[in-house]
Amino acid sequence: MTEHLITEYGARPGFDCTAALGRAIQACELTGGRVVVPAGLFLTGPLRLRSNVDLHLAAGATLRFHADPATYPIVRTRWQGIECLSHSPLIYAYDEVNIAVTGPGTLDGGASLETWWRDTKPVDDWNRLLRMVRDDVPVEERIFPPGHGFRPSFIQPYHCRRVRIEDVRIINAPMWVVHPVLSSDIVIRGITVDTRGPNNDGCNPDSCRDVVISGCSFDTGDDCIAIKSGRDADGRRVAQPCENIIIENCRFGTGHGAVTIGSETSGGIRHVLARDLHITGPHVDHALRLKTNSHRGGLIEHITLQDCTVDSLTAAAVLIDTHHADPELTGSHPPTLRNITISGLQVHHAPKTLEIRESPQTPIHHLTFTTTHTAAAPRSS
Structure with missing residues (x-):
């Protein structure tokens, strides 16, 4: 495999190496292979991966990203389930094939309460984006220039194929951490996500296939793994489900839901198998959480949680909520939930085992819950 060491392109520890990384990625695109970040602390702005490039962080390497929104160009992205043009993710790829981020080193997003986490959802920009969707404004015209708009995801392959993210440690993310969108053939293996800021979901396959x-x-700081498929009318416009997802042999220490479906479910979510999981707690709320509402809609089916061990949870081991953030059921697109199977769930401590918040518009069809052992409180609905 051809390797391109970034220090050979002008990078120096302790200095900005954005340009050097760009040159290394450009050269690697021609040959295929690895762009290698060696041991040391290197500073960078946003990076754009290209086909056949593996961004590899060696042992002892830290790549720390700038936190100035003005340095992030606008790109096509998806923010909380809605497509727009806003800040580039820290590591971004669009319409590429065979890309990777690997190695035992650390990716540091540079986010803090003084930077990205200071303004978690700019109200004016968010309301403007919602109006654009309501008014059928084309995605290409939903523009939020640098310094406006929304916190970026950390790693976002957008409309890509054959994606591999392996072994890296990721800290201080501005927003969602690993966020593939409209992509397929994705392997995420052996990574450590340790970032507890607002909306710091760990891994969000979003309208993806074969993950x-x-x-x-x-x-x-939010859900650990959250599977999504677009929000409300914009998710229905794109109409791409998230499907064929396997989650296995993972550990969860802090977060709202270890495995969450939603709440952005408008394109549908199906064929999800989560098995051999270990929730160590004590700061995880739910082992499995399904959350959607009458605005989201979408078909959620064939969801399986199998052989999961829970040391401790702060809330119900399994929560199914069909009117999440929608207590009055004001939407006209009730979702459909069916064929949900939970087996081999061992819970040592939790306030409840199963909690269901369903509505007349959204009854849950074919829920199977077996072989559950718990020292916790009873089921409820």
Whole structure:
């Protein structure tokens, strides 16, 4: 495999190496292979991966990203389930094939309460984006220039194929951490996500197909793994489900839901198998959480949680909520939930085993819950 060491392109520890990384990626695109970040602390702005490039962080390497929004160009992205043009993710790829981020080193997003986490959802920009969707404004005209708009995801392959993210440690993310969108053939293996800021979901396959998440560790400020498929009318416009997802042999220490479906479910979510998971707690709320509402809609089916061990949870081991953030059921697109199977769930401590918040518009069809052992409180609905 051809290797391109970034120090050979002008990078120096302790200095900005954005240009050097760009030159190394450009050269690697021609040959295929690895762009190698050696041991040391290197500073950078946003990076754009290209086909056949593996961004590899060697042992002892830290790549720390700038936190100035003005340095992030606008790109096509998806923010909370809605497509727009906003800040580039820290590591971004669009319409590429065979890309990777690997190695035992550390990716540091540079986010803090003084930077990205200071303004978690700019109200004016968010309301403007919602109006654009309501008014059928084309995605290409939903523009939020640098310094406006929304916190970026950390790693976002957008409309890509054959994606591999392996072994890296990721800290201080601005927003969602690993966020593939409209992509396929994805392997996320052995990564450690330790970032507890607002909306720091650990891994968010979003309208993706054929995804394996294996041997990973999550300590997050929001959901650990959250499977999504677009929000409300914009998700229905794109109409791409998230499907064929395997989650296995992962550890969860901090976060709202270890495995969450939603709440952005408008394109549908199906064929999800989560098995051999270990929730160590004590700061995880749910082992499995399904959350959607009458605005999201979408078909959620064939969801399986199998052989999961829970040391401790702060809330119900399994929560199914069909009117999440929608207590009055004001939407006209009730979702459909069916064929949900939970087996081999061992819970040592939790306030409840199963909690269901369904509505007349959205009854849950074919829920199977077997072989559950718990020292916790009873089921409720």
